[in-house]
Amino acid sequence: MAEVTFLEALRQGLWEEMERDERVFILGEDVGLYGGAFKVTDGFAKKFGESRVIDTPISEAAIVGAAAGAAHMGLRPVAEMQFIDFISCAYDMLTNYVATARYRAGLATPMVVRGPCGGYVRGGPFHSQNPEAAFLHTPGLKIVYPATVRDAKGLIKSSIRDDDPVLYLEHKWLYRRIKEQLPEGEEILTPIGQARIAREGKHLSIITYGATLWKSLEAAAQLEQQDGVSVEVLDLRTLLPLDDAAIVSTVKKTNKVLIVHEDTRTGGIAGEIAARINEQAFEWLDGPIMRVTAHDVPLPYAPTLEDFVLPQTDDIVRAARWLSKY
Amino acid sequence: MAEVTFLEALRQGLWEEMERDERVFILGEDVGLYGGAFKVTDGFAKKFGESRVIDTPISEAAIVGAAAGAAHMGLRPVAEMQFIDFISCAYDMLTNYVATARYRAGLATPMVVRGPCGGYVRGGPFHSQNPEAAFLHTPGLKIVYPATVRDAKGLIKSSIRDDDPVLYLEHKWLYRRIKEQLPEGEEILTPIGQARIAREGKHLSIITYGATLWKSLEAAAQLEQQDGVSVEVLDLRTLLPLDDAAIVSTVKKTNKVLIVHEDTRTGGIAGEIAARINEQAFEWLDGPIMRVTAHDVPLPYAPTLEDFVLPQTDDIVRAARWLSKY
Amino acid sequence: MALPATRPTGAFPSGAAGAALSTDQLLEIYYYLRLTRTLEERLVALYRQTKVIGGLFRSLGQEGESVASAYALERGRNKDILSPLIRNLGSMLVMGAQPIEILRQYMAKADSPTRGRELNVHFNDLEKGYLGQISHLGDMIPVMAGIALSFKMRGQPRVGLVYIGDGGTSTGTFHEGLNLAAVQRLPMVVVGEYNHWAYSTPPEKQFAVKDLADKAKGYGIPAVTVDGNDVFAVYEATKFALDRARRGKGVHFIEVKTYRRKGHAEHDDQHYVPKDVLDLWSKSNDPMDRYTQRILAADLVEQKELKEIDDRVRVAVDQATDACVNEPLPAAESALPDVYVDPPAAEKLWFKAL
Amino acid sequence: MALPATRPTGAFPSGAAGAALSTDQLLEIYYYLRLTRTLEERLVALYRQTKVIGGLFRSLGQEGESVASAYALERGRNKDILSPLIRNLGSMLVMGAQPIEILRQYMAKADSPTRGRELNVHFNDLEKGYLGQISHLGDMIPVMAGIALSFKMRGQPRVGLVYIGDGGTSTGTFHEGLNLAAVQRLPMVVVGEYNHWAYSTPPEKQFAVKDLADKAKGYGIPAVTVDGNDVFAVYEATKFALDRARRGKGVHFIEVKTYRRKGHAEHDDQHYVPKDVLDLWSKSNDPMDRYTQRILAADLVEQKELKEIDDRVRVAVDQATDACVNEPLPAAESALPDVYVDPPAAEKLWFKAL
Ligand SMILES: Cc1ncc(C[n+]2csc(CCOP(=O)(O)OP(=O)(O)O)c2C)c(N)n1
Numbered sequence A, B: 001m002a003e004v005t006f007l008e009a010l011r012q013g014l015w016e017e018m019e020r021d022e023r024v025f026i027l028g029e030d031v032g033l034y035g036g037a038f039k040v041t042d043g044f045a046k047k048f049g050e051s052r053v054i055d056t057p058i059s060e061a062a063i064v065g066a067a068a069g070a071a072h073m074g075l076r077p078v079a080e081m082q083f084i085d086f087i088s089c090a091y092d093m094l095t096n097y098v099a100t101a102r103y104r105a106g107l108a109t110p111m112v113v114r115g116p117c118g119g120y121v122r123g124g125p126f127h128s129q130n131p132e133a134a135f136l137h138t139p140g141l142k143i144v145y146p147a148t149v150r151d152a153k154g155l156i157k158s159s160i161r162d163d164d165p166v167l168y169l170e171h172k173w174l175y176r177r178i179k180e181q182l183p184e185g186e187e188i189l190t191p192i193g194q195a196r197i198a199r200e201g202k203h204l205s206i207i208t209y210g211a212t213l214w215k216s217l218e219a220a221a222q223l224e225q226q227d228g229v230s231v232e233v234l235d236l237r238t239l240l241p242l243d244d245a246a247i248v249s250t251v252k253k254t255n256k257v258l259i260v261h262e263d264t265r266t267g268g269i270a271g272e273i274a275a276r277i278n279e280q281a282f283e284w285l286d287g288p289i290m291r292v293t294a295h296d297v298p299l300p301y302a303p304t305l306e307d308f309v310l311p312q313t314d315d316i317v318r319a320a321r322w323l324s325k326y
Numbered sequence C, D: 001m002a003l004p005a006t007r008p009t010g011a012f013p014s015g016a017a018g019a020a021l022s023t024d025q026l027l028e029i030y031y032y033l034r035l036t037r038t039l040e041e042r043l044v045a046l047y048r049q050t051k052v053i054g055g056l057f058r059s060l061g062q063e064g065e066s067v068a069s070a071y072a073l074e075r076g077r078n079k080d081i082l083s084p085l086i087r088n089l090g091s092m093l094v095m096g097a098q099p100i101e102i103l104r105q106y107m108a109k110a111d112s113p114t115r116g117r118e119l120n121v122h123f124n125d126l127e128k129g130y131l132g133q134i135s136h137l138g139d140m141i142p143v144m145a146g147i148a149l150s151f152k153m154r155g156q157p158r159v160g161l162v163y164i165g166d167g168g169t170s171t172g173t174f175h176e177g178l179n180l181a182a183v184q185r186l187p188m189v190v191v192g193e194y195n196h197w198a199y200s201t202p203p204e205k206q207f208a209v210k211d212l213a214d215k216a217k218g219y220g221i222p223a224v225t226v227d228g229n230d231v232f233a234v235y236e237a238t239k240f241a242l243d244r245a246r247r248g249k250g251v252h253f254i255e256v257k258t259y260r261r262k263g264h265a266e267h268d269d270q271h272y273v274p275k276d277v278l279d280l281w282s283k284s285n286d287p288m289d290r291y292t293q294r295i296l297a298a299d300l301v302e303q304k305e306l307k308e309i310d311d312r313v314r315v316a317v318d319q320a321t322d323a324c325v326n327e328p329l330p331a332a333e334s335a336l337p338d339v340y341v342d343p344p345a346a347e348k349l350w351f352k353a354l
């Protein structure tokens, strides 16, 4: 066992897959000699050569499109967005070309697009985005979003092995903030499509993912201590396809749901989850499904503003307390 | 009064605004001498001159970006996407540059992006899209979606006069299929942000917009006749910002809600509406909020497939019948 | 070889590659030209009978560049890959797409290559070496760059050929993909089709350079402008570019000057195109006419042989049509599988089961 | 005027425009160069004190091209419009941005131009004539094309100037926007900054042409490559391009060859940059040194005058810093207004009120 950071776990996962399967290669801006803006691919070019760790021009649509072409030919590209905010420049390519390829034309397109997302780091409106909702609406694409060190590794490995295109979202606030003991030598693979109960509870369920998993766990601990409210926390891990079974099962257990996400409220993924719960477990609800999310504004830069706009542990505590009393 | 089509009403609205306000101009592919792929701007170049009806290269990001620049300088551009499917190529520009301009930088960006959307016309996966969900998640943008001839005119005029950027979605299945008597000489302005009760009812509410408004009305008539079920149909008209008051009021009246949209299910706008109803009218619900939507696949070309994938009147009837008995 | 920028006149440049083609090959090219034209004429008939479901796109006047450029490729399993546009029916046929596949696609038949999911020539057979486009213009350039990248990474002597219209060169994806390919010196050939129109938009509203080949200068890749209605010139230029790319010398751009003789699609009456210009192109600069005259004049083939091919094509197209025209459309629920490998099918929605 | 492609050496080309500048103007240019440098040094100090909230981007070595190009514009209400990048602090100062505004932006103060919403030089003052960028590289090219389009439509004698980095030219939006502007012959000038790096990526991994100016050939617009560390050469080239654009002759591309002497941002130790190359640029090709030496050597100004400016700048930057360093950050709820004109503020979420 060795204690590793989230970033290191991701790095290990990539490294192991590159070693295991020579079809895997990496492309993106500054991923080669520099090792990526956040150093996720540090040392990769040296080890695997520049032909498997390719520095590209600043061309997100070309990065994603070229990954698709290579994937059709049997390779397994991992495309890095320097910040996930720039995936917007490849929106057409990813949603129209890549995601539909199997359905419309029987084309295999096993590829991963990954990049740092999320706020709480004073990145301002264009280095803090949460793009999941923009891609939730894309049949053919999978979206994974690890929140733990183990899943950072397990999901990158599973994503690379998946036969369909996967958008792997890595929250930069987690990169160096969380650490975990990981077994060495053991193959860590997190199944895509399966949520995980991060904390068992009885009175209320929080459904969340990414950075807000940690804020939700903090809130849960506080509620337990201060209010004696037992909160179950579900870490979604995969956002597309959603794990309906896990969602429904926690709802049926606690009968109250708080969905927490960092993304803005309107059009965020919580809506979809709320609709599904409503359809599949309406009779089990003892209160309205409530949301704790960011405010509906572009994410501002100043700490005071960012902290106000994004959901915080206290917000979750207050919201859960309210709901538990409903 | 004169009977006009949906397309003609849109054309009139554009024409009147071009006449009224010389700051209004049009840009897009083939909008000039050709008059647009669907002839929405037929005759405009001749009347208003090529400098106000600009044929552009095939460059959606540049079209949207240039519209923004001109809007900053006080003009009122109306940018046409030949098919709304191509807005994906300007996704970055519209969501990051345009929509955030006022918030991040105090920039006025009064502009309209419009284009034909939607299916039921054998257009295949890339000429039938419903992009609203991809932009619902964009604070700073407004989205309008007329379903009637009157609103086609009233909303294009209001969109052009709005001081913020508006995405105006026009369903091509409606272009020439629906007709309505419009008064001549009267100024028709549909307020942005206000839904409309398209049919009064008592037992169940259908919330919808666009082409499925007509299918919902058909279904409502059928249900009334065959089952004696009185269905209220709410035409949203504006998708962003949503008219919460109208939504909540119909729910409180009928206590049962079916949300109908043509777009794919997962990540579609119905999720957001379901979440809001849940939050604002949970106690008034006498049954789960249910969705009738397209299946989660890219829209296929063959009539048999398209008809199966998209929601049809019969589907709405069956779903509403089920819900009314709940 | 520095091919001169030839003007699209009726004159025949005396290329060297023509001589290198055997009689069989010359006849085969003729076959594909004829097949393209006859098949399209059949599609027009089916379109008028409302058997074609969506729009119909013609390549009339552009069959020469399509067939000739594809014919220069190495074809077959694990050979070159080509990505056609809507007006490259001829290229697809050369690569081995079958007339019945095209017919079924346009009619959205259950047994069409995409099982009714996609339209017209939007389908693939990577074994045969072609990759269908999506509608979004420009997108295939980065995708083909990725394919060419795979060739380079694996050290395979394969080349990717991708078409782009004069209008399509204005897209951001064209720029990004071509630049990436140029920097990586990928084995890729781009055929830029200067057919004078992008829907109703003429070149002078699309770009401010004279030739598409001028655009190549911004990417540091060589370019050549050829008479697109001269089968030999296009074949020769493509061969050269492919050989060069295959030898690891990187991307090559070929501009073919041609003319779109039909409207953007069948519904477009092209009233914006001057009648006399159209006449000129059809009367004195039709690629098939020019090709036929040339191979006949040089005594490379006999009129009789061409006639035989015409007949053979007619029969083949008739048979293909008869074989599929009454085929069923796909079954409704066949819309659900294969969005992903896993889950194997999209969920059938609840209200369908009521 | 065909400006030669000058190499970035220490030699001074003898431009004509230098002579046309008055002593006051020469001193003003010196003032802006000095102000840029001193202000950035102050920002570094504040960054080390963790008073700067996000990243810090330096323009060290590029102040010359920034200041000189902006200085060529007509400035003031209803005059030219400029859109800077992160390394064009100098351009913004020339346009009238105040040091205190920059300081407040970096420190995310409540009274910063964007009220703490956006970072560094991402802010506008269209009255003064500048439009802040967004992070997404390339996007400002189409936006500036639209601004220039408005000038053309209204027949105003105004020009839009927009910068793009060597890396930024790879984006699709650069291509689309420049092409649109070229076709429309808009009054727009693009300054391409060849500063040898895009983050860690060198030009040869970014494009396959030698000069950025080569890219202009694909758009049918004239281009010139100038020594970006020669204030006079940049000024002269920009003046020429602006005049030309103002006369309705369309877009002009100016490539400035320069060098990014700091890392991509303050956190980047630029270990990938050869030390000797850096030394060479800083020791023998610093734009300020060259400018100062030249105006002194030509007896255009006196050392004393420069010294006075240095002092004035120091005082100004000190005062600006003192005035704002302890200012408050914005109030939390000020995050809500102005997403739209109507509704005037985003809804405060329910859980905040519990
Ligand atoms: C990105 C994008 N924008 C718009 C369209 C709509 N469209 C389809 S074909 C066409 C014209 C294409 O012209 P060109 O590239 O010259 O090809 P040609 O039709 O002449 O073969 C347009 C504008 C599209 N398919 N993709």
Ligand SMILES: Cc1ncc(C[n+]2csc(CCOP(=O)(O)OP(=O)(O)O)c2C)c(N)n1
Pocket (backbone or CB within 6 Å): A029, A058, A059, A060, A082, A083, A086, A089, D085, D087, D135, D136, D137, D138, D164, D165, D166, D167, D168, D169, D171, D193, D195, D197, D198, D199, D260, D264
């Ligand atoms: C579309 C996009 N992709 C990626 C980035 C991340 N990024 C920020 S600056 C930069 C390098 C820019 O290089 P260049 O354009 O040469 O400007 P310079 O930093 O040299 O001034 C990159 C890749 C971005 N801002 N926008």
Ligand SMILES: [Mg+2]
Pocket (backbone or CB within 6 Å): C165, C166, C167, C193, C194, C195, C196, C197, C198, C199
């Ligand atoms: Mg064309």
Ligand SMILES: [Mg+2]
Pocket (backbone or CB within 6 Å): D165, D166, D167, D193, D194, D195, D196, D197, D198, D199
């Ligand atoms: Mg640079």
